[in-house]
Every structure is written in C-alpha cells, then in structure tokens.
C-alpha cells in the first residue's frame with residue numbers, strides 16, 4: 001500500500017535526528033498483549049460480567065449493573081455538587097479517553113496536525129500515545145502524552161492552534177511534564193459568556209454567612225464562595241484581570257455585618273486610593289501612604305495581641321465574631337507596593353508585621369485579603385502564608401504555579417491563557433481544598449453604582465468609625 005502518497009501531509013514532517021529503524025514490526029500477538037496490559041479494564045469489565053452472569057445468574061447481574069447505573073445517575077441529579085467533585089472527573093476522563101484520545105481518531109488528528117510520524121515502508125502511523133487523561137472540569141482535559149523520538153516541546157507548541165481546531169477545542173496549551181512526556185491541556189470551551197451580576201446585599205447580619213460569601217459562579221453554575229474567618233486570601237491577576245470585583249463582591253456579600261460592627265475593614269491602598277476611595281465610608285481605617293499603612297498594620301497587630309491575651313486568660317482556642325470581637329479584615333490592594341516596591345525600611349517593617357498577622361491572626365479573627373499583579377517570590381515573599389489563593393488571568397505560565405501551587409497549571413489551571421480583555425475579566429482559578437483539582441470561576445462584576453448602593457446601605461454609623469490613621473478621604 002502506498003499510503004505515504006495518499007497522506008502528503010506526513011512527508012513534510014522534519015525530524016532533525018532521522019534514524020533509519022527496521023521496518024519490521026513487533027509481532028501482532030505481542031502488540032495485542034501490550035495493549036491489554038495498558039488497558040486492563042477493557043478485558044476485566046466483560047470478564048467480571050461474564051463470571052458474575054455464570055455464577056450468580058444473568059438476571060441478578062443485570063439488576064446489579066442497572067442499579068449501579070441508576071445510583072450514579074441519581075447521585076448526579078440529586079446532589080450535583082458532590083457528584084461534580086468526586087465522580088464526574090473520573091467518569092468524564094474515562095469517557096474522553098475512549099472517545100477522543102485513543103485509537104484511529106486520535107492518530108488521525110495528530111497526522112493531520114503534523115504530530116504523528118508515518119513509516120513510509122510499512123505505512124504504519126507512529127502516533128504519540130496518551131498515557132493519562134484527567135478531566136478536572138467539564139471544559140478542560142489534561143493529557144500526558146508520550147512523544148515519539150525526534151519530537152520536542154517546540155514542535156508541539158508550534159502546532160497547538162492546529163491541534164485545538166482539529167479537536168474542536170477552544171484552546172490547547174503544551175508544557176513539558178518530564179523527559180519524553182508532555183502535558184497537553186485541552187480547553188474545550190469557554191464557559192462564561194456573560195458577566196455574573198453583583199451579589200445582592202443581604203438584608204441583615206443574621207443572613208450573612210462569613211464562611212461562604214457568594215462572590216461569583218463556578219463553571220458548573222454553583223456559587224463560588226469565599227470563607228473569611230480563620231482564612232487569608234491572596235488574589236493574583238494581571239492589570240485589568242478583574243481584581244476589583246474580588247474586592248467589592250465579598251464586601252457586598254457581607255454588607256450588613258460591616259454596618260452592624262461585626263466586621264471592621266482596614267484598607268491599605270497605596271495606589272493613591274484609586275481603587276478603594278469610593279467605598280471609604282465603609283472602612284474602619286483607610287491607609288493610602290506607606291507610613292499610614294505601617295501604622296494600620298501595627299494597630300491591627302496590637303489588637304491581635306490583645307485578643308491573644310484574652311484567649312490565653314480564658315483558655316479559648318477560637319473566638320466567635322461579635323460586636324465586642326469583630327472580624328478584623330485587612331484588605332491590601334496591590335500588595336507589592338507594600339512588600340516590594342517601597343522604601344527598604346518600610347518594606348522590611350511591613351513584611352514583618354504582615355508575617356506576624358498572617359501567621360497568628362487566623363485564630364483571633366484577623367484575616368488578610370491581598371491583591372497582587374506580579375506573584376513572584378521577590379514581590380510577595382509571604383504568599384505561602386495565604387491558605388486561599390486565587391489566580392485570575394496572569395501574563396506568564398510560571399505565575400500560575402506560583403499562586404496555586406506546583407503542578408496546578410498542568411492539572412488544568414490555564415490562568416495564563418485567559419485573554420486579557422473585558423470579555424474575560426473576573427475569570428480565574430482556585431484549587432478545591434478537598435479534591436486538589438482546579439476550579440474555574442467568574443467573579444461577580446460590581447459596578448460603581450453598586451458600590452455606591454453598598455455604601456448607602458451598609459456604611460457604619462459615624463460614631464462607630466475610628467479614623468485613627470487616616471481620616472476618610474484624607475490623602476486618597
């Protein structure tokens with residue numbers, strides 16, 4: 001068969017180290033055995049069913065199989081949240097492996113994209129094999145692909161757009177996993193086509209759950225929530241990625257607790273107060289200069305020490321939020337201005353105070369929410385001290401693992417591939433604490449009018465506001 005002539009696309013495949021191998025293939029029976037060893041379930045499933053049919057009877061076996069299928073279906077319908085977390089990734093990965101990433105269909109896609117080699121003596125296609133499929137979310141698959149000899153990362157990254165089109169996917173990104181194996185992330189579609197509306201301001205403090213503040217939607221349509229007491233949150237995102245929505249959406253979701261003195265906002269905004277000025281009446285303290293910021297952090301640290309002493313005196317391990325012991329929420333817009341770009345003395349002092357608050361604040365109702373454009377170690381030395389880390393669109397692939405932890409990008413957190421335009425602002429990833437899989441979400445968009453509405457509804461009464469650092473609007 002003169003197959004090379006029927007597939008001219010194969011001919012232009014250039015391999016720098018072309019070595020002539022024998023055109024004789026390993027015997028079919030051994031190839032068959034290897035295949036079954038790699039796909040044990042293919043034999044095991046029918047074998048188990050046949051054995052069960054013989055030993056316990058056809059009807060009971062059918063009943064067991066149907067009940068299992070029914071249980072899985074009911075689980076998915078009745079409790080989608082746990083199903084999406086625990087069952088769907090495995091089931092989806094198995095399904096996709098068999099329908100998209102193996103056999104003739106996969107080989108044909110690679111041949112058409114110039115990523116498979118065809119032996120021109122035998123006509124046999126030598127296609128890179130998919131060793132592992134993960135499907136953490138329904139729109140993202142991550143594959144480990146063993147490349148064929150002579151291929152490299154550059155060849156694949158040069159063909160990723162063709163591969164995306166051939167797979168009918170929105171985007172494909174490729175990185176090196178280990179020698180000879182690439183991690184290929186296939187983003188099948190972009191799930192958020194419209195902005196998510198701002199969360200409604202709850203009517204009163206009783207209806208606010210500070211452990212589940214609704215700040216957007218995840219890609220399954222479930223609320224994307226943030227927990228505050230006992231947690232610190234780091235949000236990284238390039239300029240224009242929508243960090244503002246993750247400042248204001250939580251504040252709207254907790255609105256009445258600010259008004260009622262259950263949450264005190266300590267806001268540091270060293271970009272001249274530009275982002276936060278609009279909400280200043282909500283703030284307990286507002287610092288817009290490095291000196292004010294250090295004074296603010298010192299005051300928060302001192303309050304934390306008072307609480308620690310109170311806890312030690314009364315033998316308490318945790319505190320409950322109350323008007324006597326409100327949640328002190330330190331909100332720092334552009335953390336890098338405090339931790340990297342300032343005067344050396346200020347940076348050192350700010351880092352010292354921040355590290356103290358981050359390491360000791362959680363038990364005594366002191367939480368920090370930090371926002372940063374550039375998440376590298378030089379800029380945010382303290383990033384590991386934030387238990388909740390959120391990555392909006394970033395400009396470099398290395399930033400993803402810096403924020404979300406090693407291997408997050410490879411598991412599908414393609415935050416560097418989020419386009420930096422308005423249609424994609426507010427989209428990002430967070431790692432699910434239990435399954436360790438990335439979850440894609442879109443934060444709710446909060447407009448200036450909605451910030452004004454929040455201020456009108458939830459600014460604490462004037463007497464309750466302590467302007468010990470910078471008076472409202474001062475310097476901002």
Ligand SMILES: Nc1ncnc2c1ncn2[C@@H]1O[C@H](COP(=O)(O)OP(=O)(O)OP(=O)(O)O)[C@@H](O)[C@H]1O
Pocket residue numbers: 195196237238239240241242243244245275373422425426427442443444445446
């Ligand atoms: N969640 C969102 N959904 C839709 N659009 C959004 C969302 N968040 C922000 N935007 C839009 O994206 C634009 C940039 O947002 P924003 O100012 O919050 O970015 P940023 O990350 O804070 O940038 P910078 O670091 O430069 O301040 C805004 O004009 C806003 O309209």
